[in-house]
Amino acid sequence: MSQEQDQVQGDAGKWRIEVDRLVCAGTGLCLGTAHGRMRLDGGRARPVEDVITPDDAVTDAAETCPMEAITVRDATTGEVLAPLR
Amino acid sequence: MTVTETAGPPKYPFGPVVRLDLHPRYAELCRNEPVSRVTMPYGGEAWLLTGYHEIKEFLADPRFSSHAATEPDTARVTPLPLRPGNLLSMDPPDHGRIRKVVAHAFRPRIVSQLADRMRDLVDSELDAMEEAGPPGDLVQRLAIPLPVRMIVELFGVPYEERAEFRRYSDVFVATSAHTKEEINEARDGLEEFLRRLIAKRRSSLSDDLVSVMIEALDAGELSEVEAVRTGIGVLMAGHETSLSMISNVCFLLLAQRELYARLCDDPELIDPALEEMLRIIPLRSVGSFPRRASEDVVIGGVTIRKGDTVIFQRAQGDRDERVFEDPDTIRFDRERNPHLGFGHGMHYCLGASLARAELRVALEGLMARFPSLRLAGTAEDVPWKPGLIARAPESLLVTW
Numbered sequence: 001m002s003q004e005q006d007q008v009q010g011d012a013g014k015w016r017i018e019v020d021r022l023v024c025a026g027t028g029l030c031l032g033t034a035h036g037r038m039r040l041d042g043g044r045a046r047p048v049e050d051v052i053t054p055d056d057a058v059t060d061a062a063e064t065c066p067m068e069a070i071t072v073r074d075a076t077t078g079e080v081l082a083p084l085r
Numbered sequence: 086m087t088v089t090e091t092a093g094p095p096k097y098p099f100g101p102v103v104r105l106d107l108h109p110r111y112a113e114l115c116r117n118e119p120v121s122r123v124t125m126p127y128g129g130e131a132w133l134l135t136g137y138h139e140i141k142e143f144l145a146d147p148r149f150s151s152h153a154a155t156e157p158d159t160a161r162v163t164p165l166p167l168r169p170g171n172l173l174s175m176d177p178p179d180h181g182r183i184r185k186v187v188a189h190a191f192r193p194r195i196v197s198q199l200a201d202r203m204r205d206l207v208d209s210e211l212d213a214m215e216e217a218g219p220p221g222d223l224v225q226r227l228a229i230p231l232p233v234r235m236i237v238e239l240f241g242v243p244y245e246e247r248a249e250f251r252r253y254s255d256v257f258v259a260t261s262a263h264t265k266e267e268i269n270e271a272r273d274g275l276e277e278f279l280r281r282l283i284a285k286r287r288s289s290l291s292d293d294l295v296s297v298m299i300e301a302l303d304a305g306e307l308s309e310v311e312a313v314r315t316g317i318g319v320l321m322a323g324h325e326t327s328l329s330m331i332s333n334v335c336f337l338l339l340a341q342r343e344l345y346a347r348l349c350d351d352p353e354l355i356d357p358a359l360e361e362m363l364r365i366i367p368l369r370s371v372g373s374f375p376r377r378a379s380e381d382v383v384i385g386g387v388t389i390r391k392g393d394t395v396i397f398q399r400a401q402g403d404r405d406e407r408v409f410e411d412p413d414t415i416r417f418d419r420e421r422n423p424h425l426g427f428g429h430g431m432h433y434c435l436g437a438s439l440a441r442a443e444l445r446v447a448l449e450g451l452m453a454r455f456p457s458l459r460l461a462g463t464a465e466d467v468p469w470k471p472g473l474i475a476r477a478p479e480s481l482l483v484t485w
């Protein structure tokens with residue numbers, strides 16, 4: 001979904017992906033888990049798009065990241081959706 | 086090479102494995118032909134990747150299947166292909182489903198708890214070594230007991246059952262010294278043991294791997310067979326690797342003793358030093374676990390056909406001069422060290438942070454207590470284990 005559409009529809013029901021690039025070790029694990037959602041930039045992960053429509057592959061990536069570098073939040077409330085424990 | 090040999094890609098491996106040396110052929114290939122053809126001991130021809138970028142691109146590409154590489158016609162170095170059923174021989178979606186479950190037992194908080202337990206063990210082993218006086222054997226004192234302790238703590242094996250667990254796991258991981266029957270018996274024994282452990286631990290769940298798998302079993306995310314196989318896979322993947330790496334790191338730092346001295350002078354260097362060790366040490370004697378292309382894929386400008394087998398020499402990729410300045414020199418001052426010592430992509434080492442913690446407590450323990458540590462003989466005197474899978478000294482006698 002494009003940035004423009006995001007703005008038109010608002011962030012209701014959407015998720016925000018955050019990557020702590022100081023913590024990310026560049027393992028590339030999330031590129032496989034959340035295929036098409038993450039990319040490597042300068043050896044560290046970055047979301048392809050920050051705000052997305054819900055996709056369990058992204059919470060899975062946050063749950064499996066060995067550095068716990070990925071946080072997925074509800075884009076409106078900021079509530080943490082993953083990692084949970 | 087003899088004249089009678091039939092034409093075709095060169096035979097792999099290129100020659101005998103010597104200590105931690107890499108055959109010079111790898112560096113030539115990395116420079117001139119980072120995607121090349123070789124003839125494997127079993128199963129015919131394969132592609133061999135030796136360039137950093139090519140290996141990384143390959144490992145990140147979901148079109149290469151690990152599961153397909155368990156087929157009996159897969160080109161490989163070992164007589165038998167890897168069995169299906171463990172993480173490393175799985176593809177999506179099964180791989181992700183199981184990896185997500187077990188990843189919970191490797192979270193940073195848990196790894197740091199495990200590191201404390203490993204530190205206690207290092208202290209008591211080094212007490213005993215100091216007491217007994219030189220020479221001490223770092224393989225017996227550190228490299229053998231430490232991974233065992235790590236694994237029983239990780240799995241949450243109760244204290245009273247550790248001896249039994251060790252009996253099976255010892256046979257199981259030391260493949261060369263045992264007969265096929267003994268290994269199969271140990272495999273059955275260990276499966277049975279894990280099954281019983283799962284049944285027993287239900288009442289006292291904690292943060293360990295077995296508890297995490299029980300929760301997933303109950304939630305229907307995992308079957309019991311999968312739980313048991315995954316447990317064995319983690320044991321296989323974590324034991325021999327860390328045992329060998331503890332020995333190899335100690336060997337390298339003492340064989341080039343100025344490295345050890347520099348670390349004792351400036352213990353802050355320990356993290357970059359360990360990363361450099363992971364980069365430079367070719368843990369796996371030859372090749373890698375194979376993957377097979379599920380469709381035609383272009384890597385480094387070369388078309389790899391559907392069904393073809395691909396292996397890589399990680400240690401050569403980590404000496405690629407396009408990425409690492411002065412690649413054959415051990416340096417603790419690299420600004421960036423994006424080595425592939427724990428792999429890359431989907432199968433990136435599950436135990437990486439635990440392995441790092443293990444190496445760190447071993448080295449910290451040694452440096453704090455034995456700043457004058459050195460090899461008891463010359464580096465050439467150190468005996469090496471035979472075999473084609475993991476490199477490691479057989480024993481490592483030191484004095485202080």
Ligand code: HEM
Nearest residue numbers: 163167168171172173260318321322325326368369474475
């Ligand atoms: C750099 C990494 C690794 C090294 C050096 C290594 C080393 C070894 C060694 C020494 C053996 C004995 C094989 C033989 O003598 O035939 C072995 C077998 C095995 N390894 Fe690894 N290993 C590594 C990573 C892994 C990983 C990541 C896994 C799986 C998650 C794994 C799973 C196994 C299994 C299942 C076997 C037994 C094969 C069978 O019985 O079917 N290893 N490995």
Ligand code: HEM
Nearest residue numbers: 172173322323326327330374426427428432434435436440
């Ligand atoms: C210094 C020690 C270690 C080294 C150098 C190492 C290296 C590696 C490498 C290179 C891989 C990827 C193999 C491939 O893609 O072909 C791997 C995977 C793996 N490692 Fe390690 N490893 C070490 C210790 C451990 C430990 C301590 C554990 C667990 C307790 C462990 C568990 C695994 C598992 C389960 C995988 C397979 C992951 C997957 O397929 O998703 N390793 N390791």
Ligand code: SF4
Nearest residue numbers: 024025027028030065
């Ligand atoms: S899995 Fe985590 S550490 Fe690995 S690249 Fe993604 S964000 Fe970085």
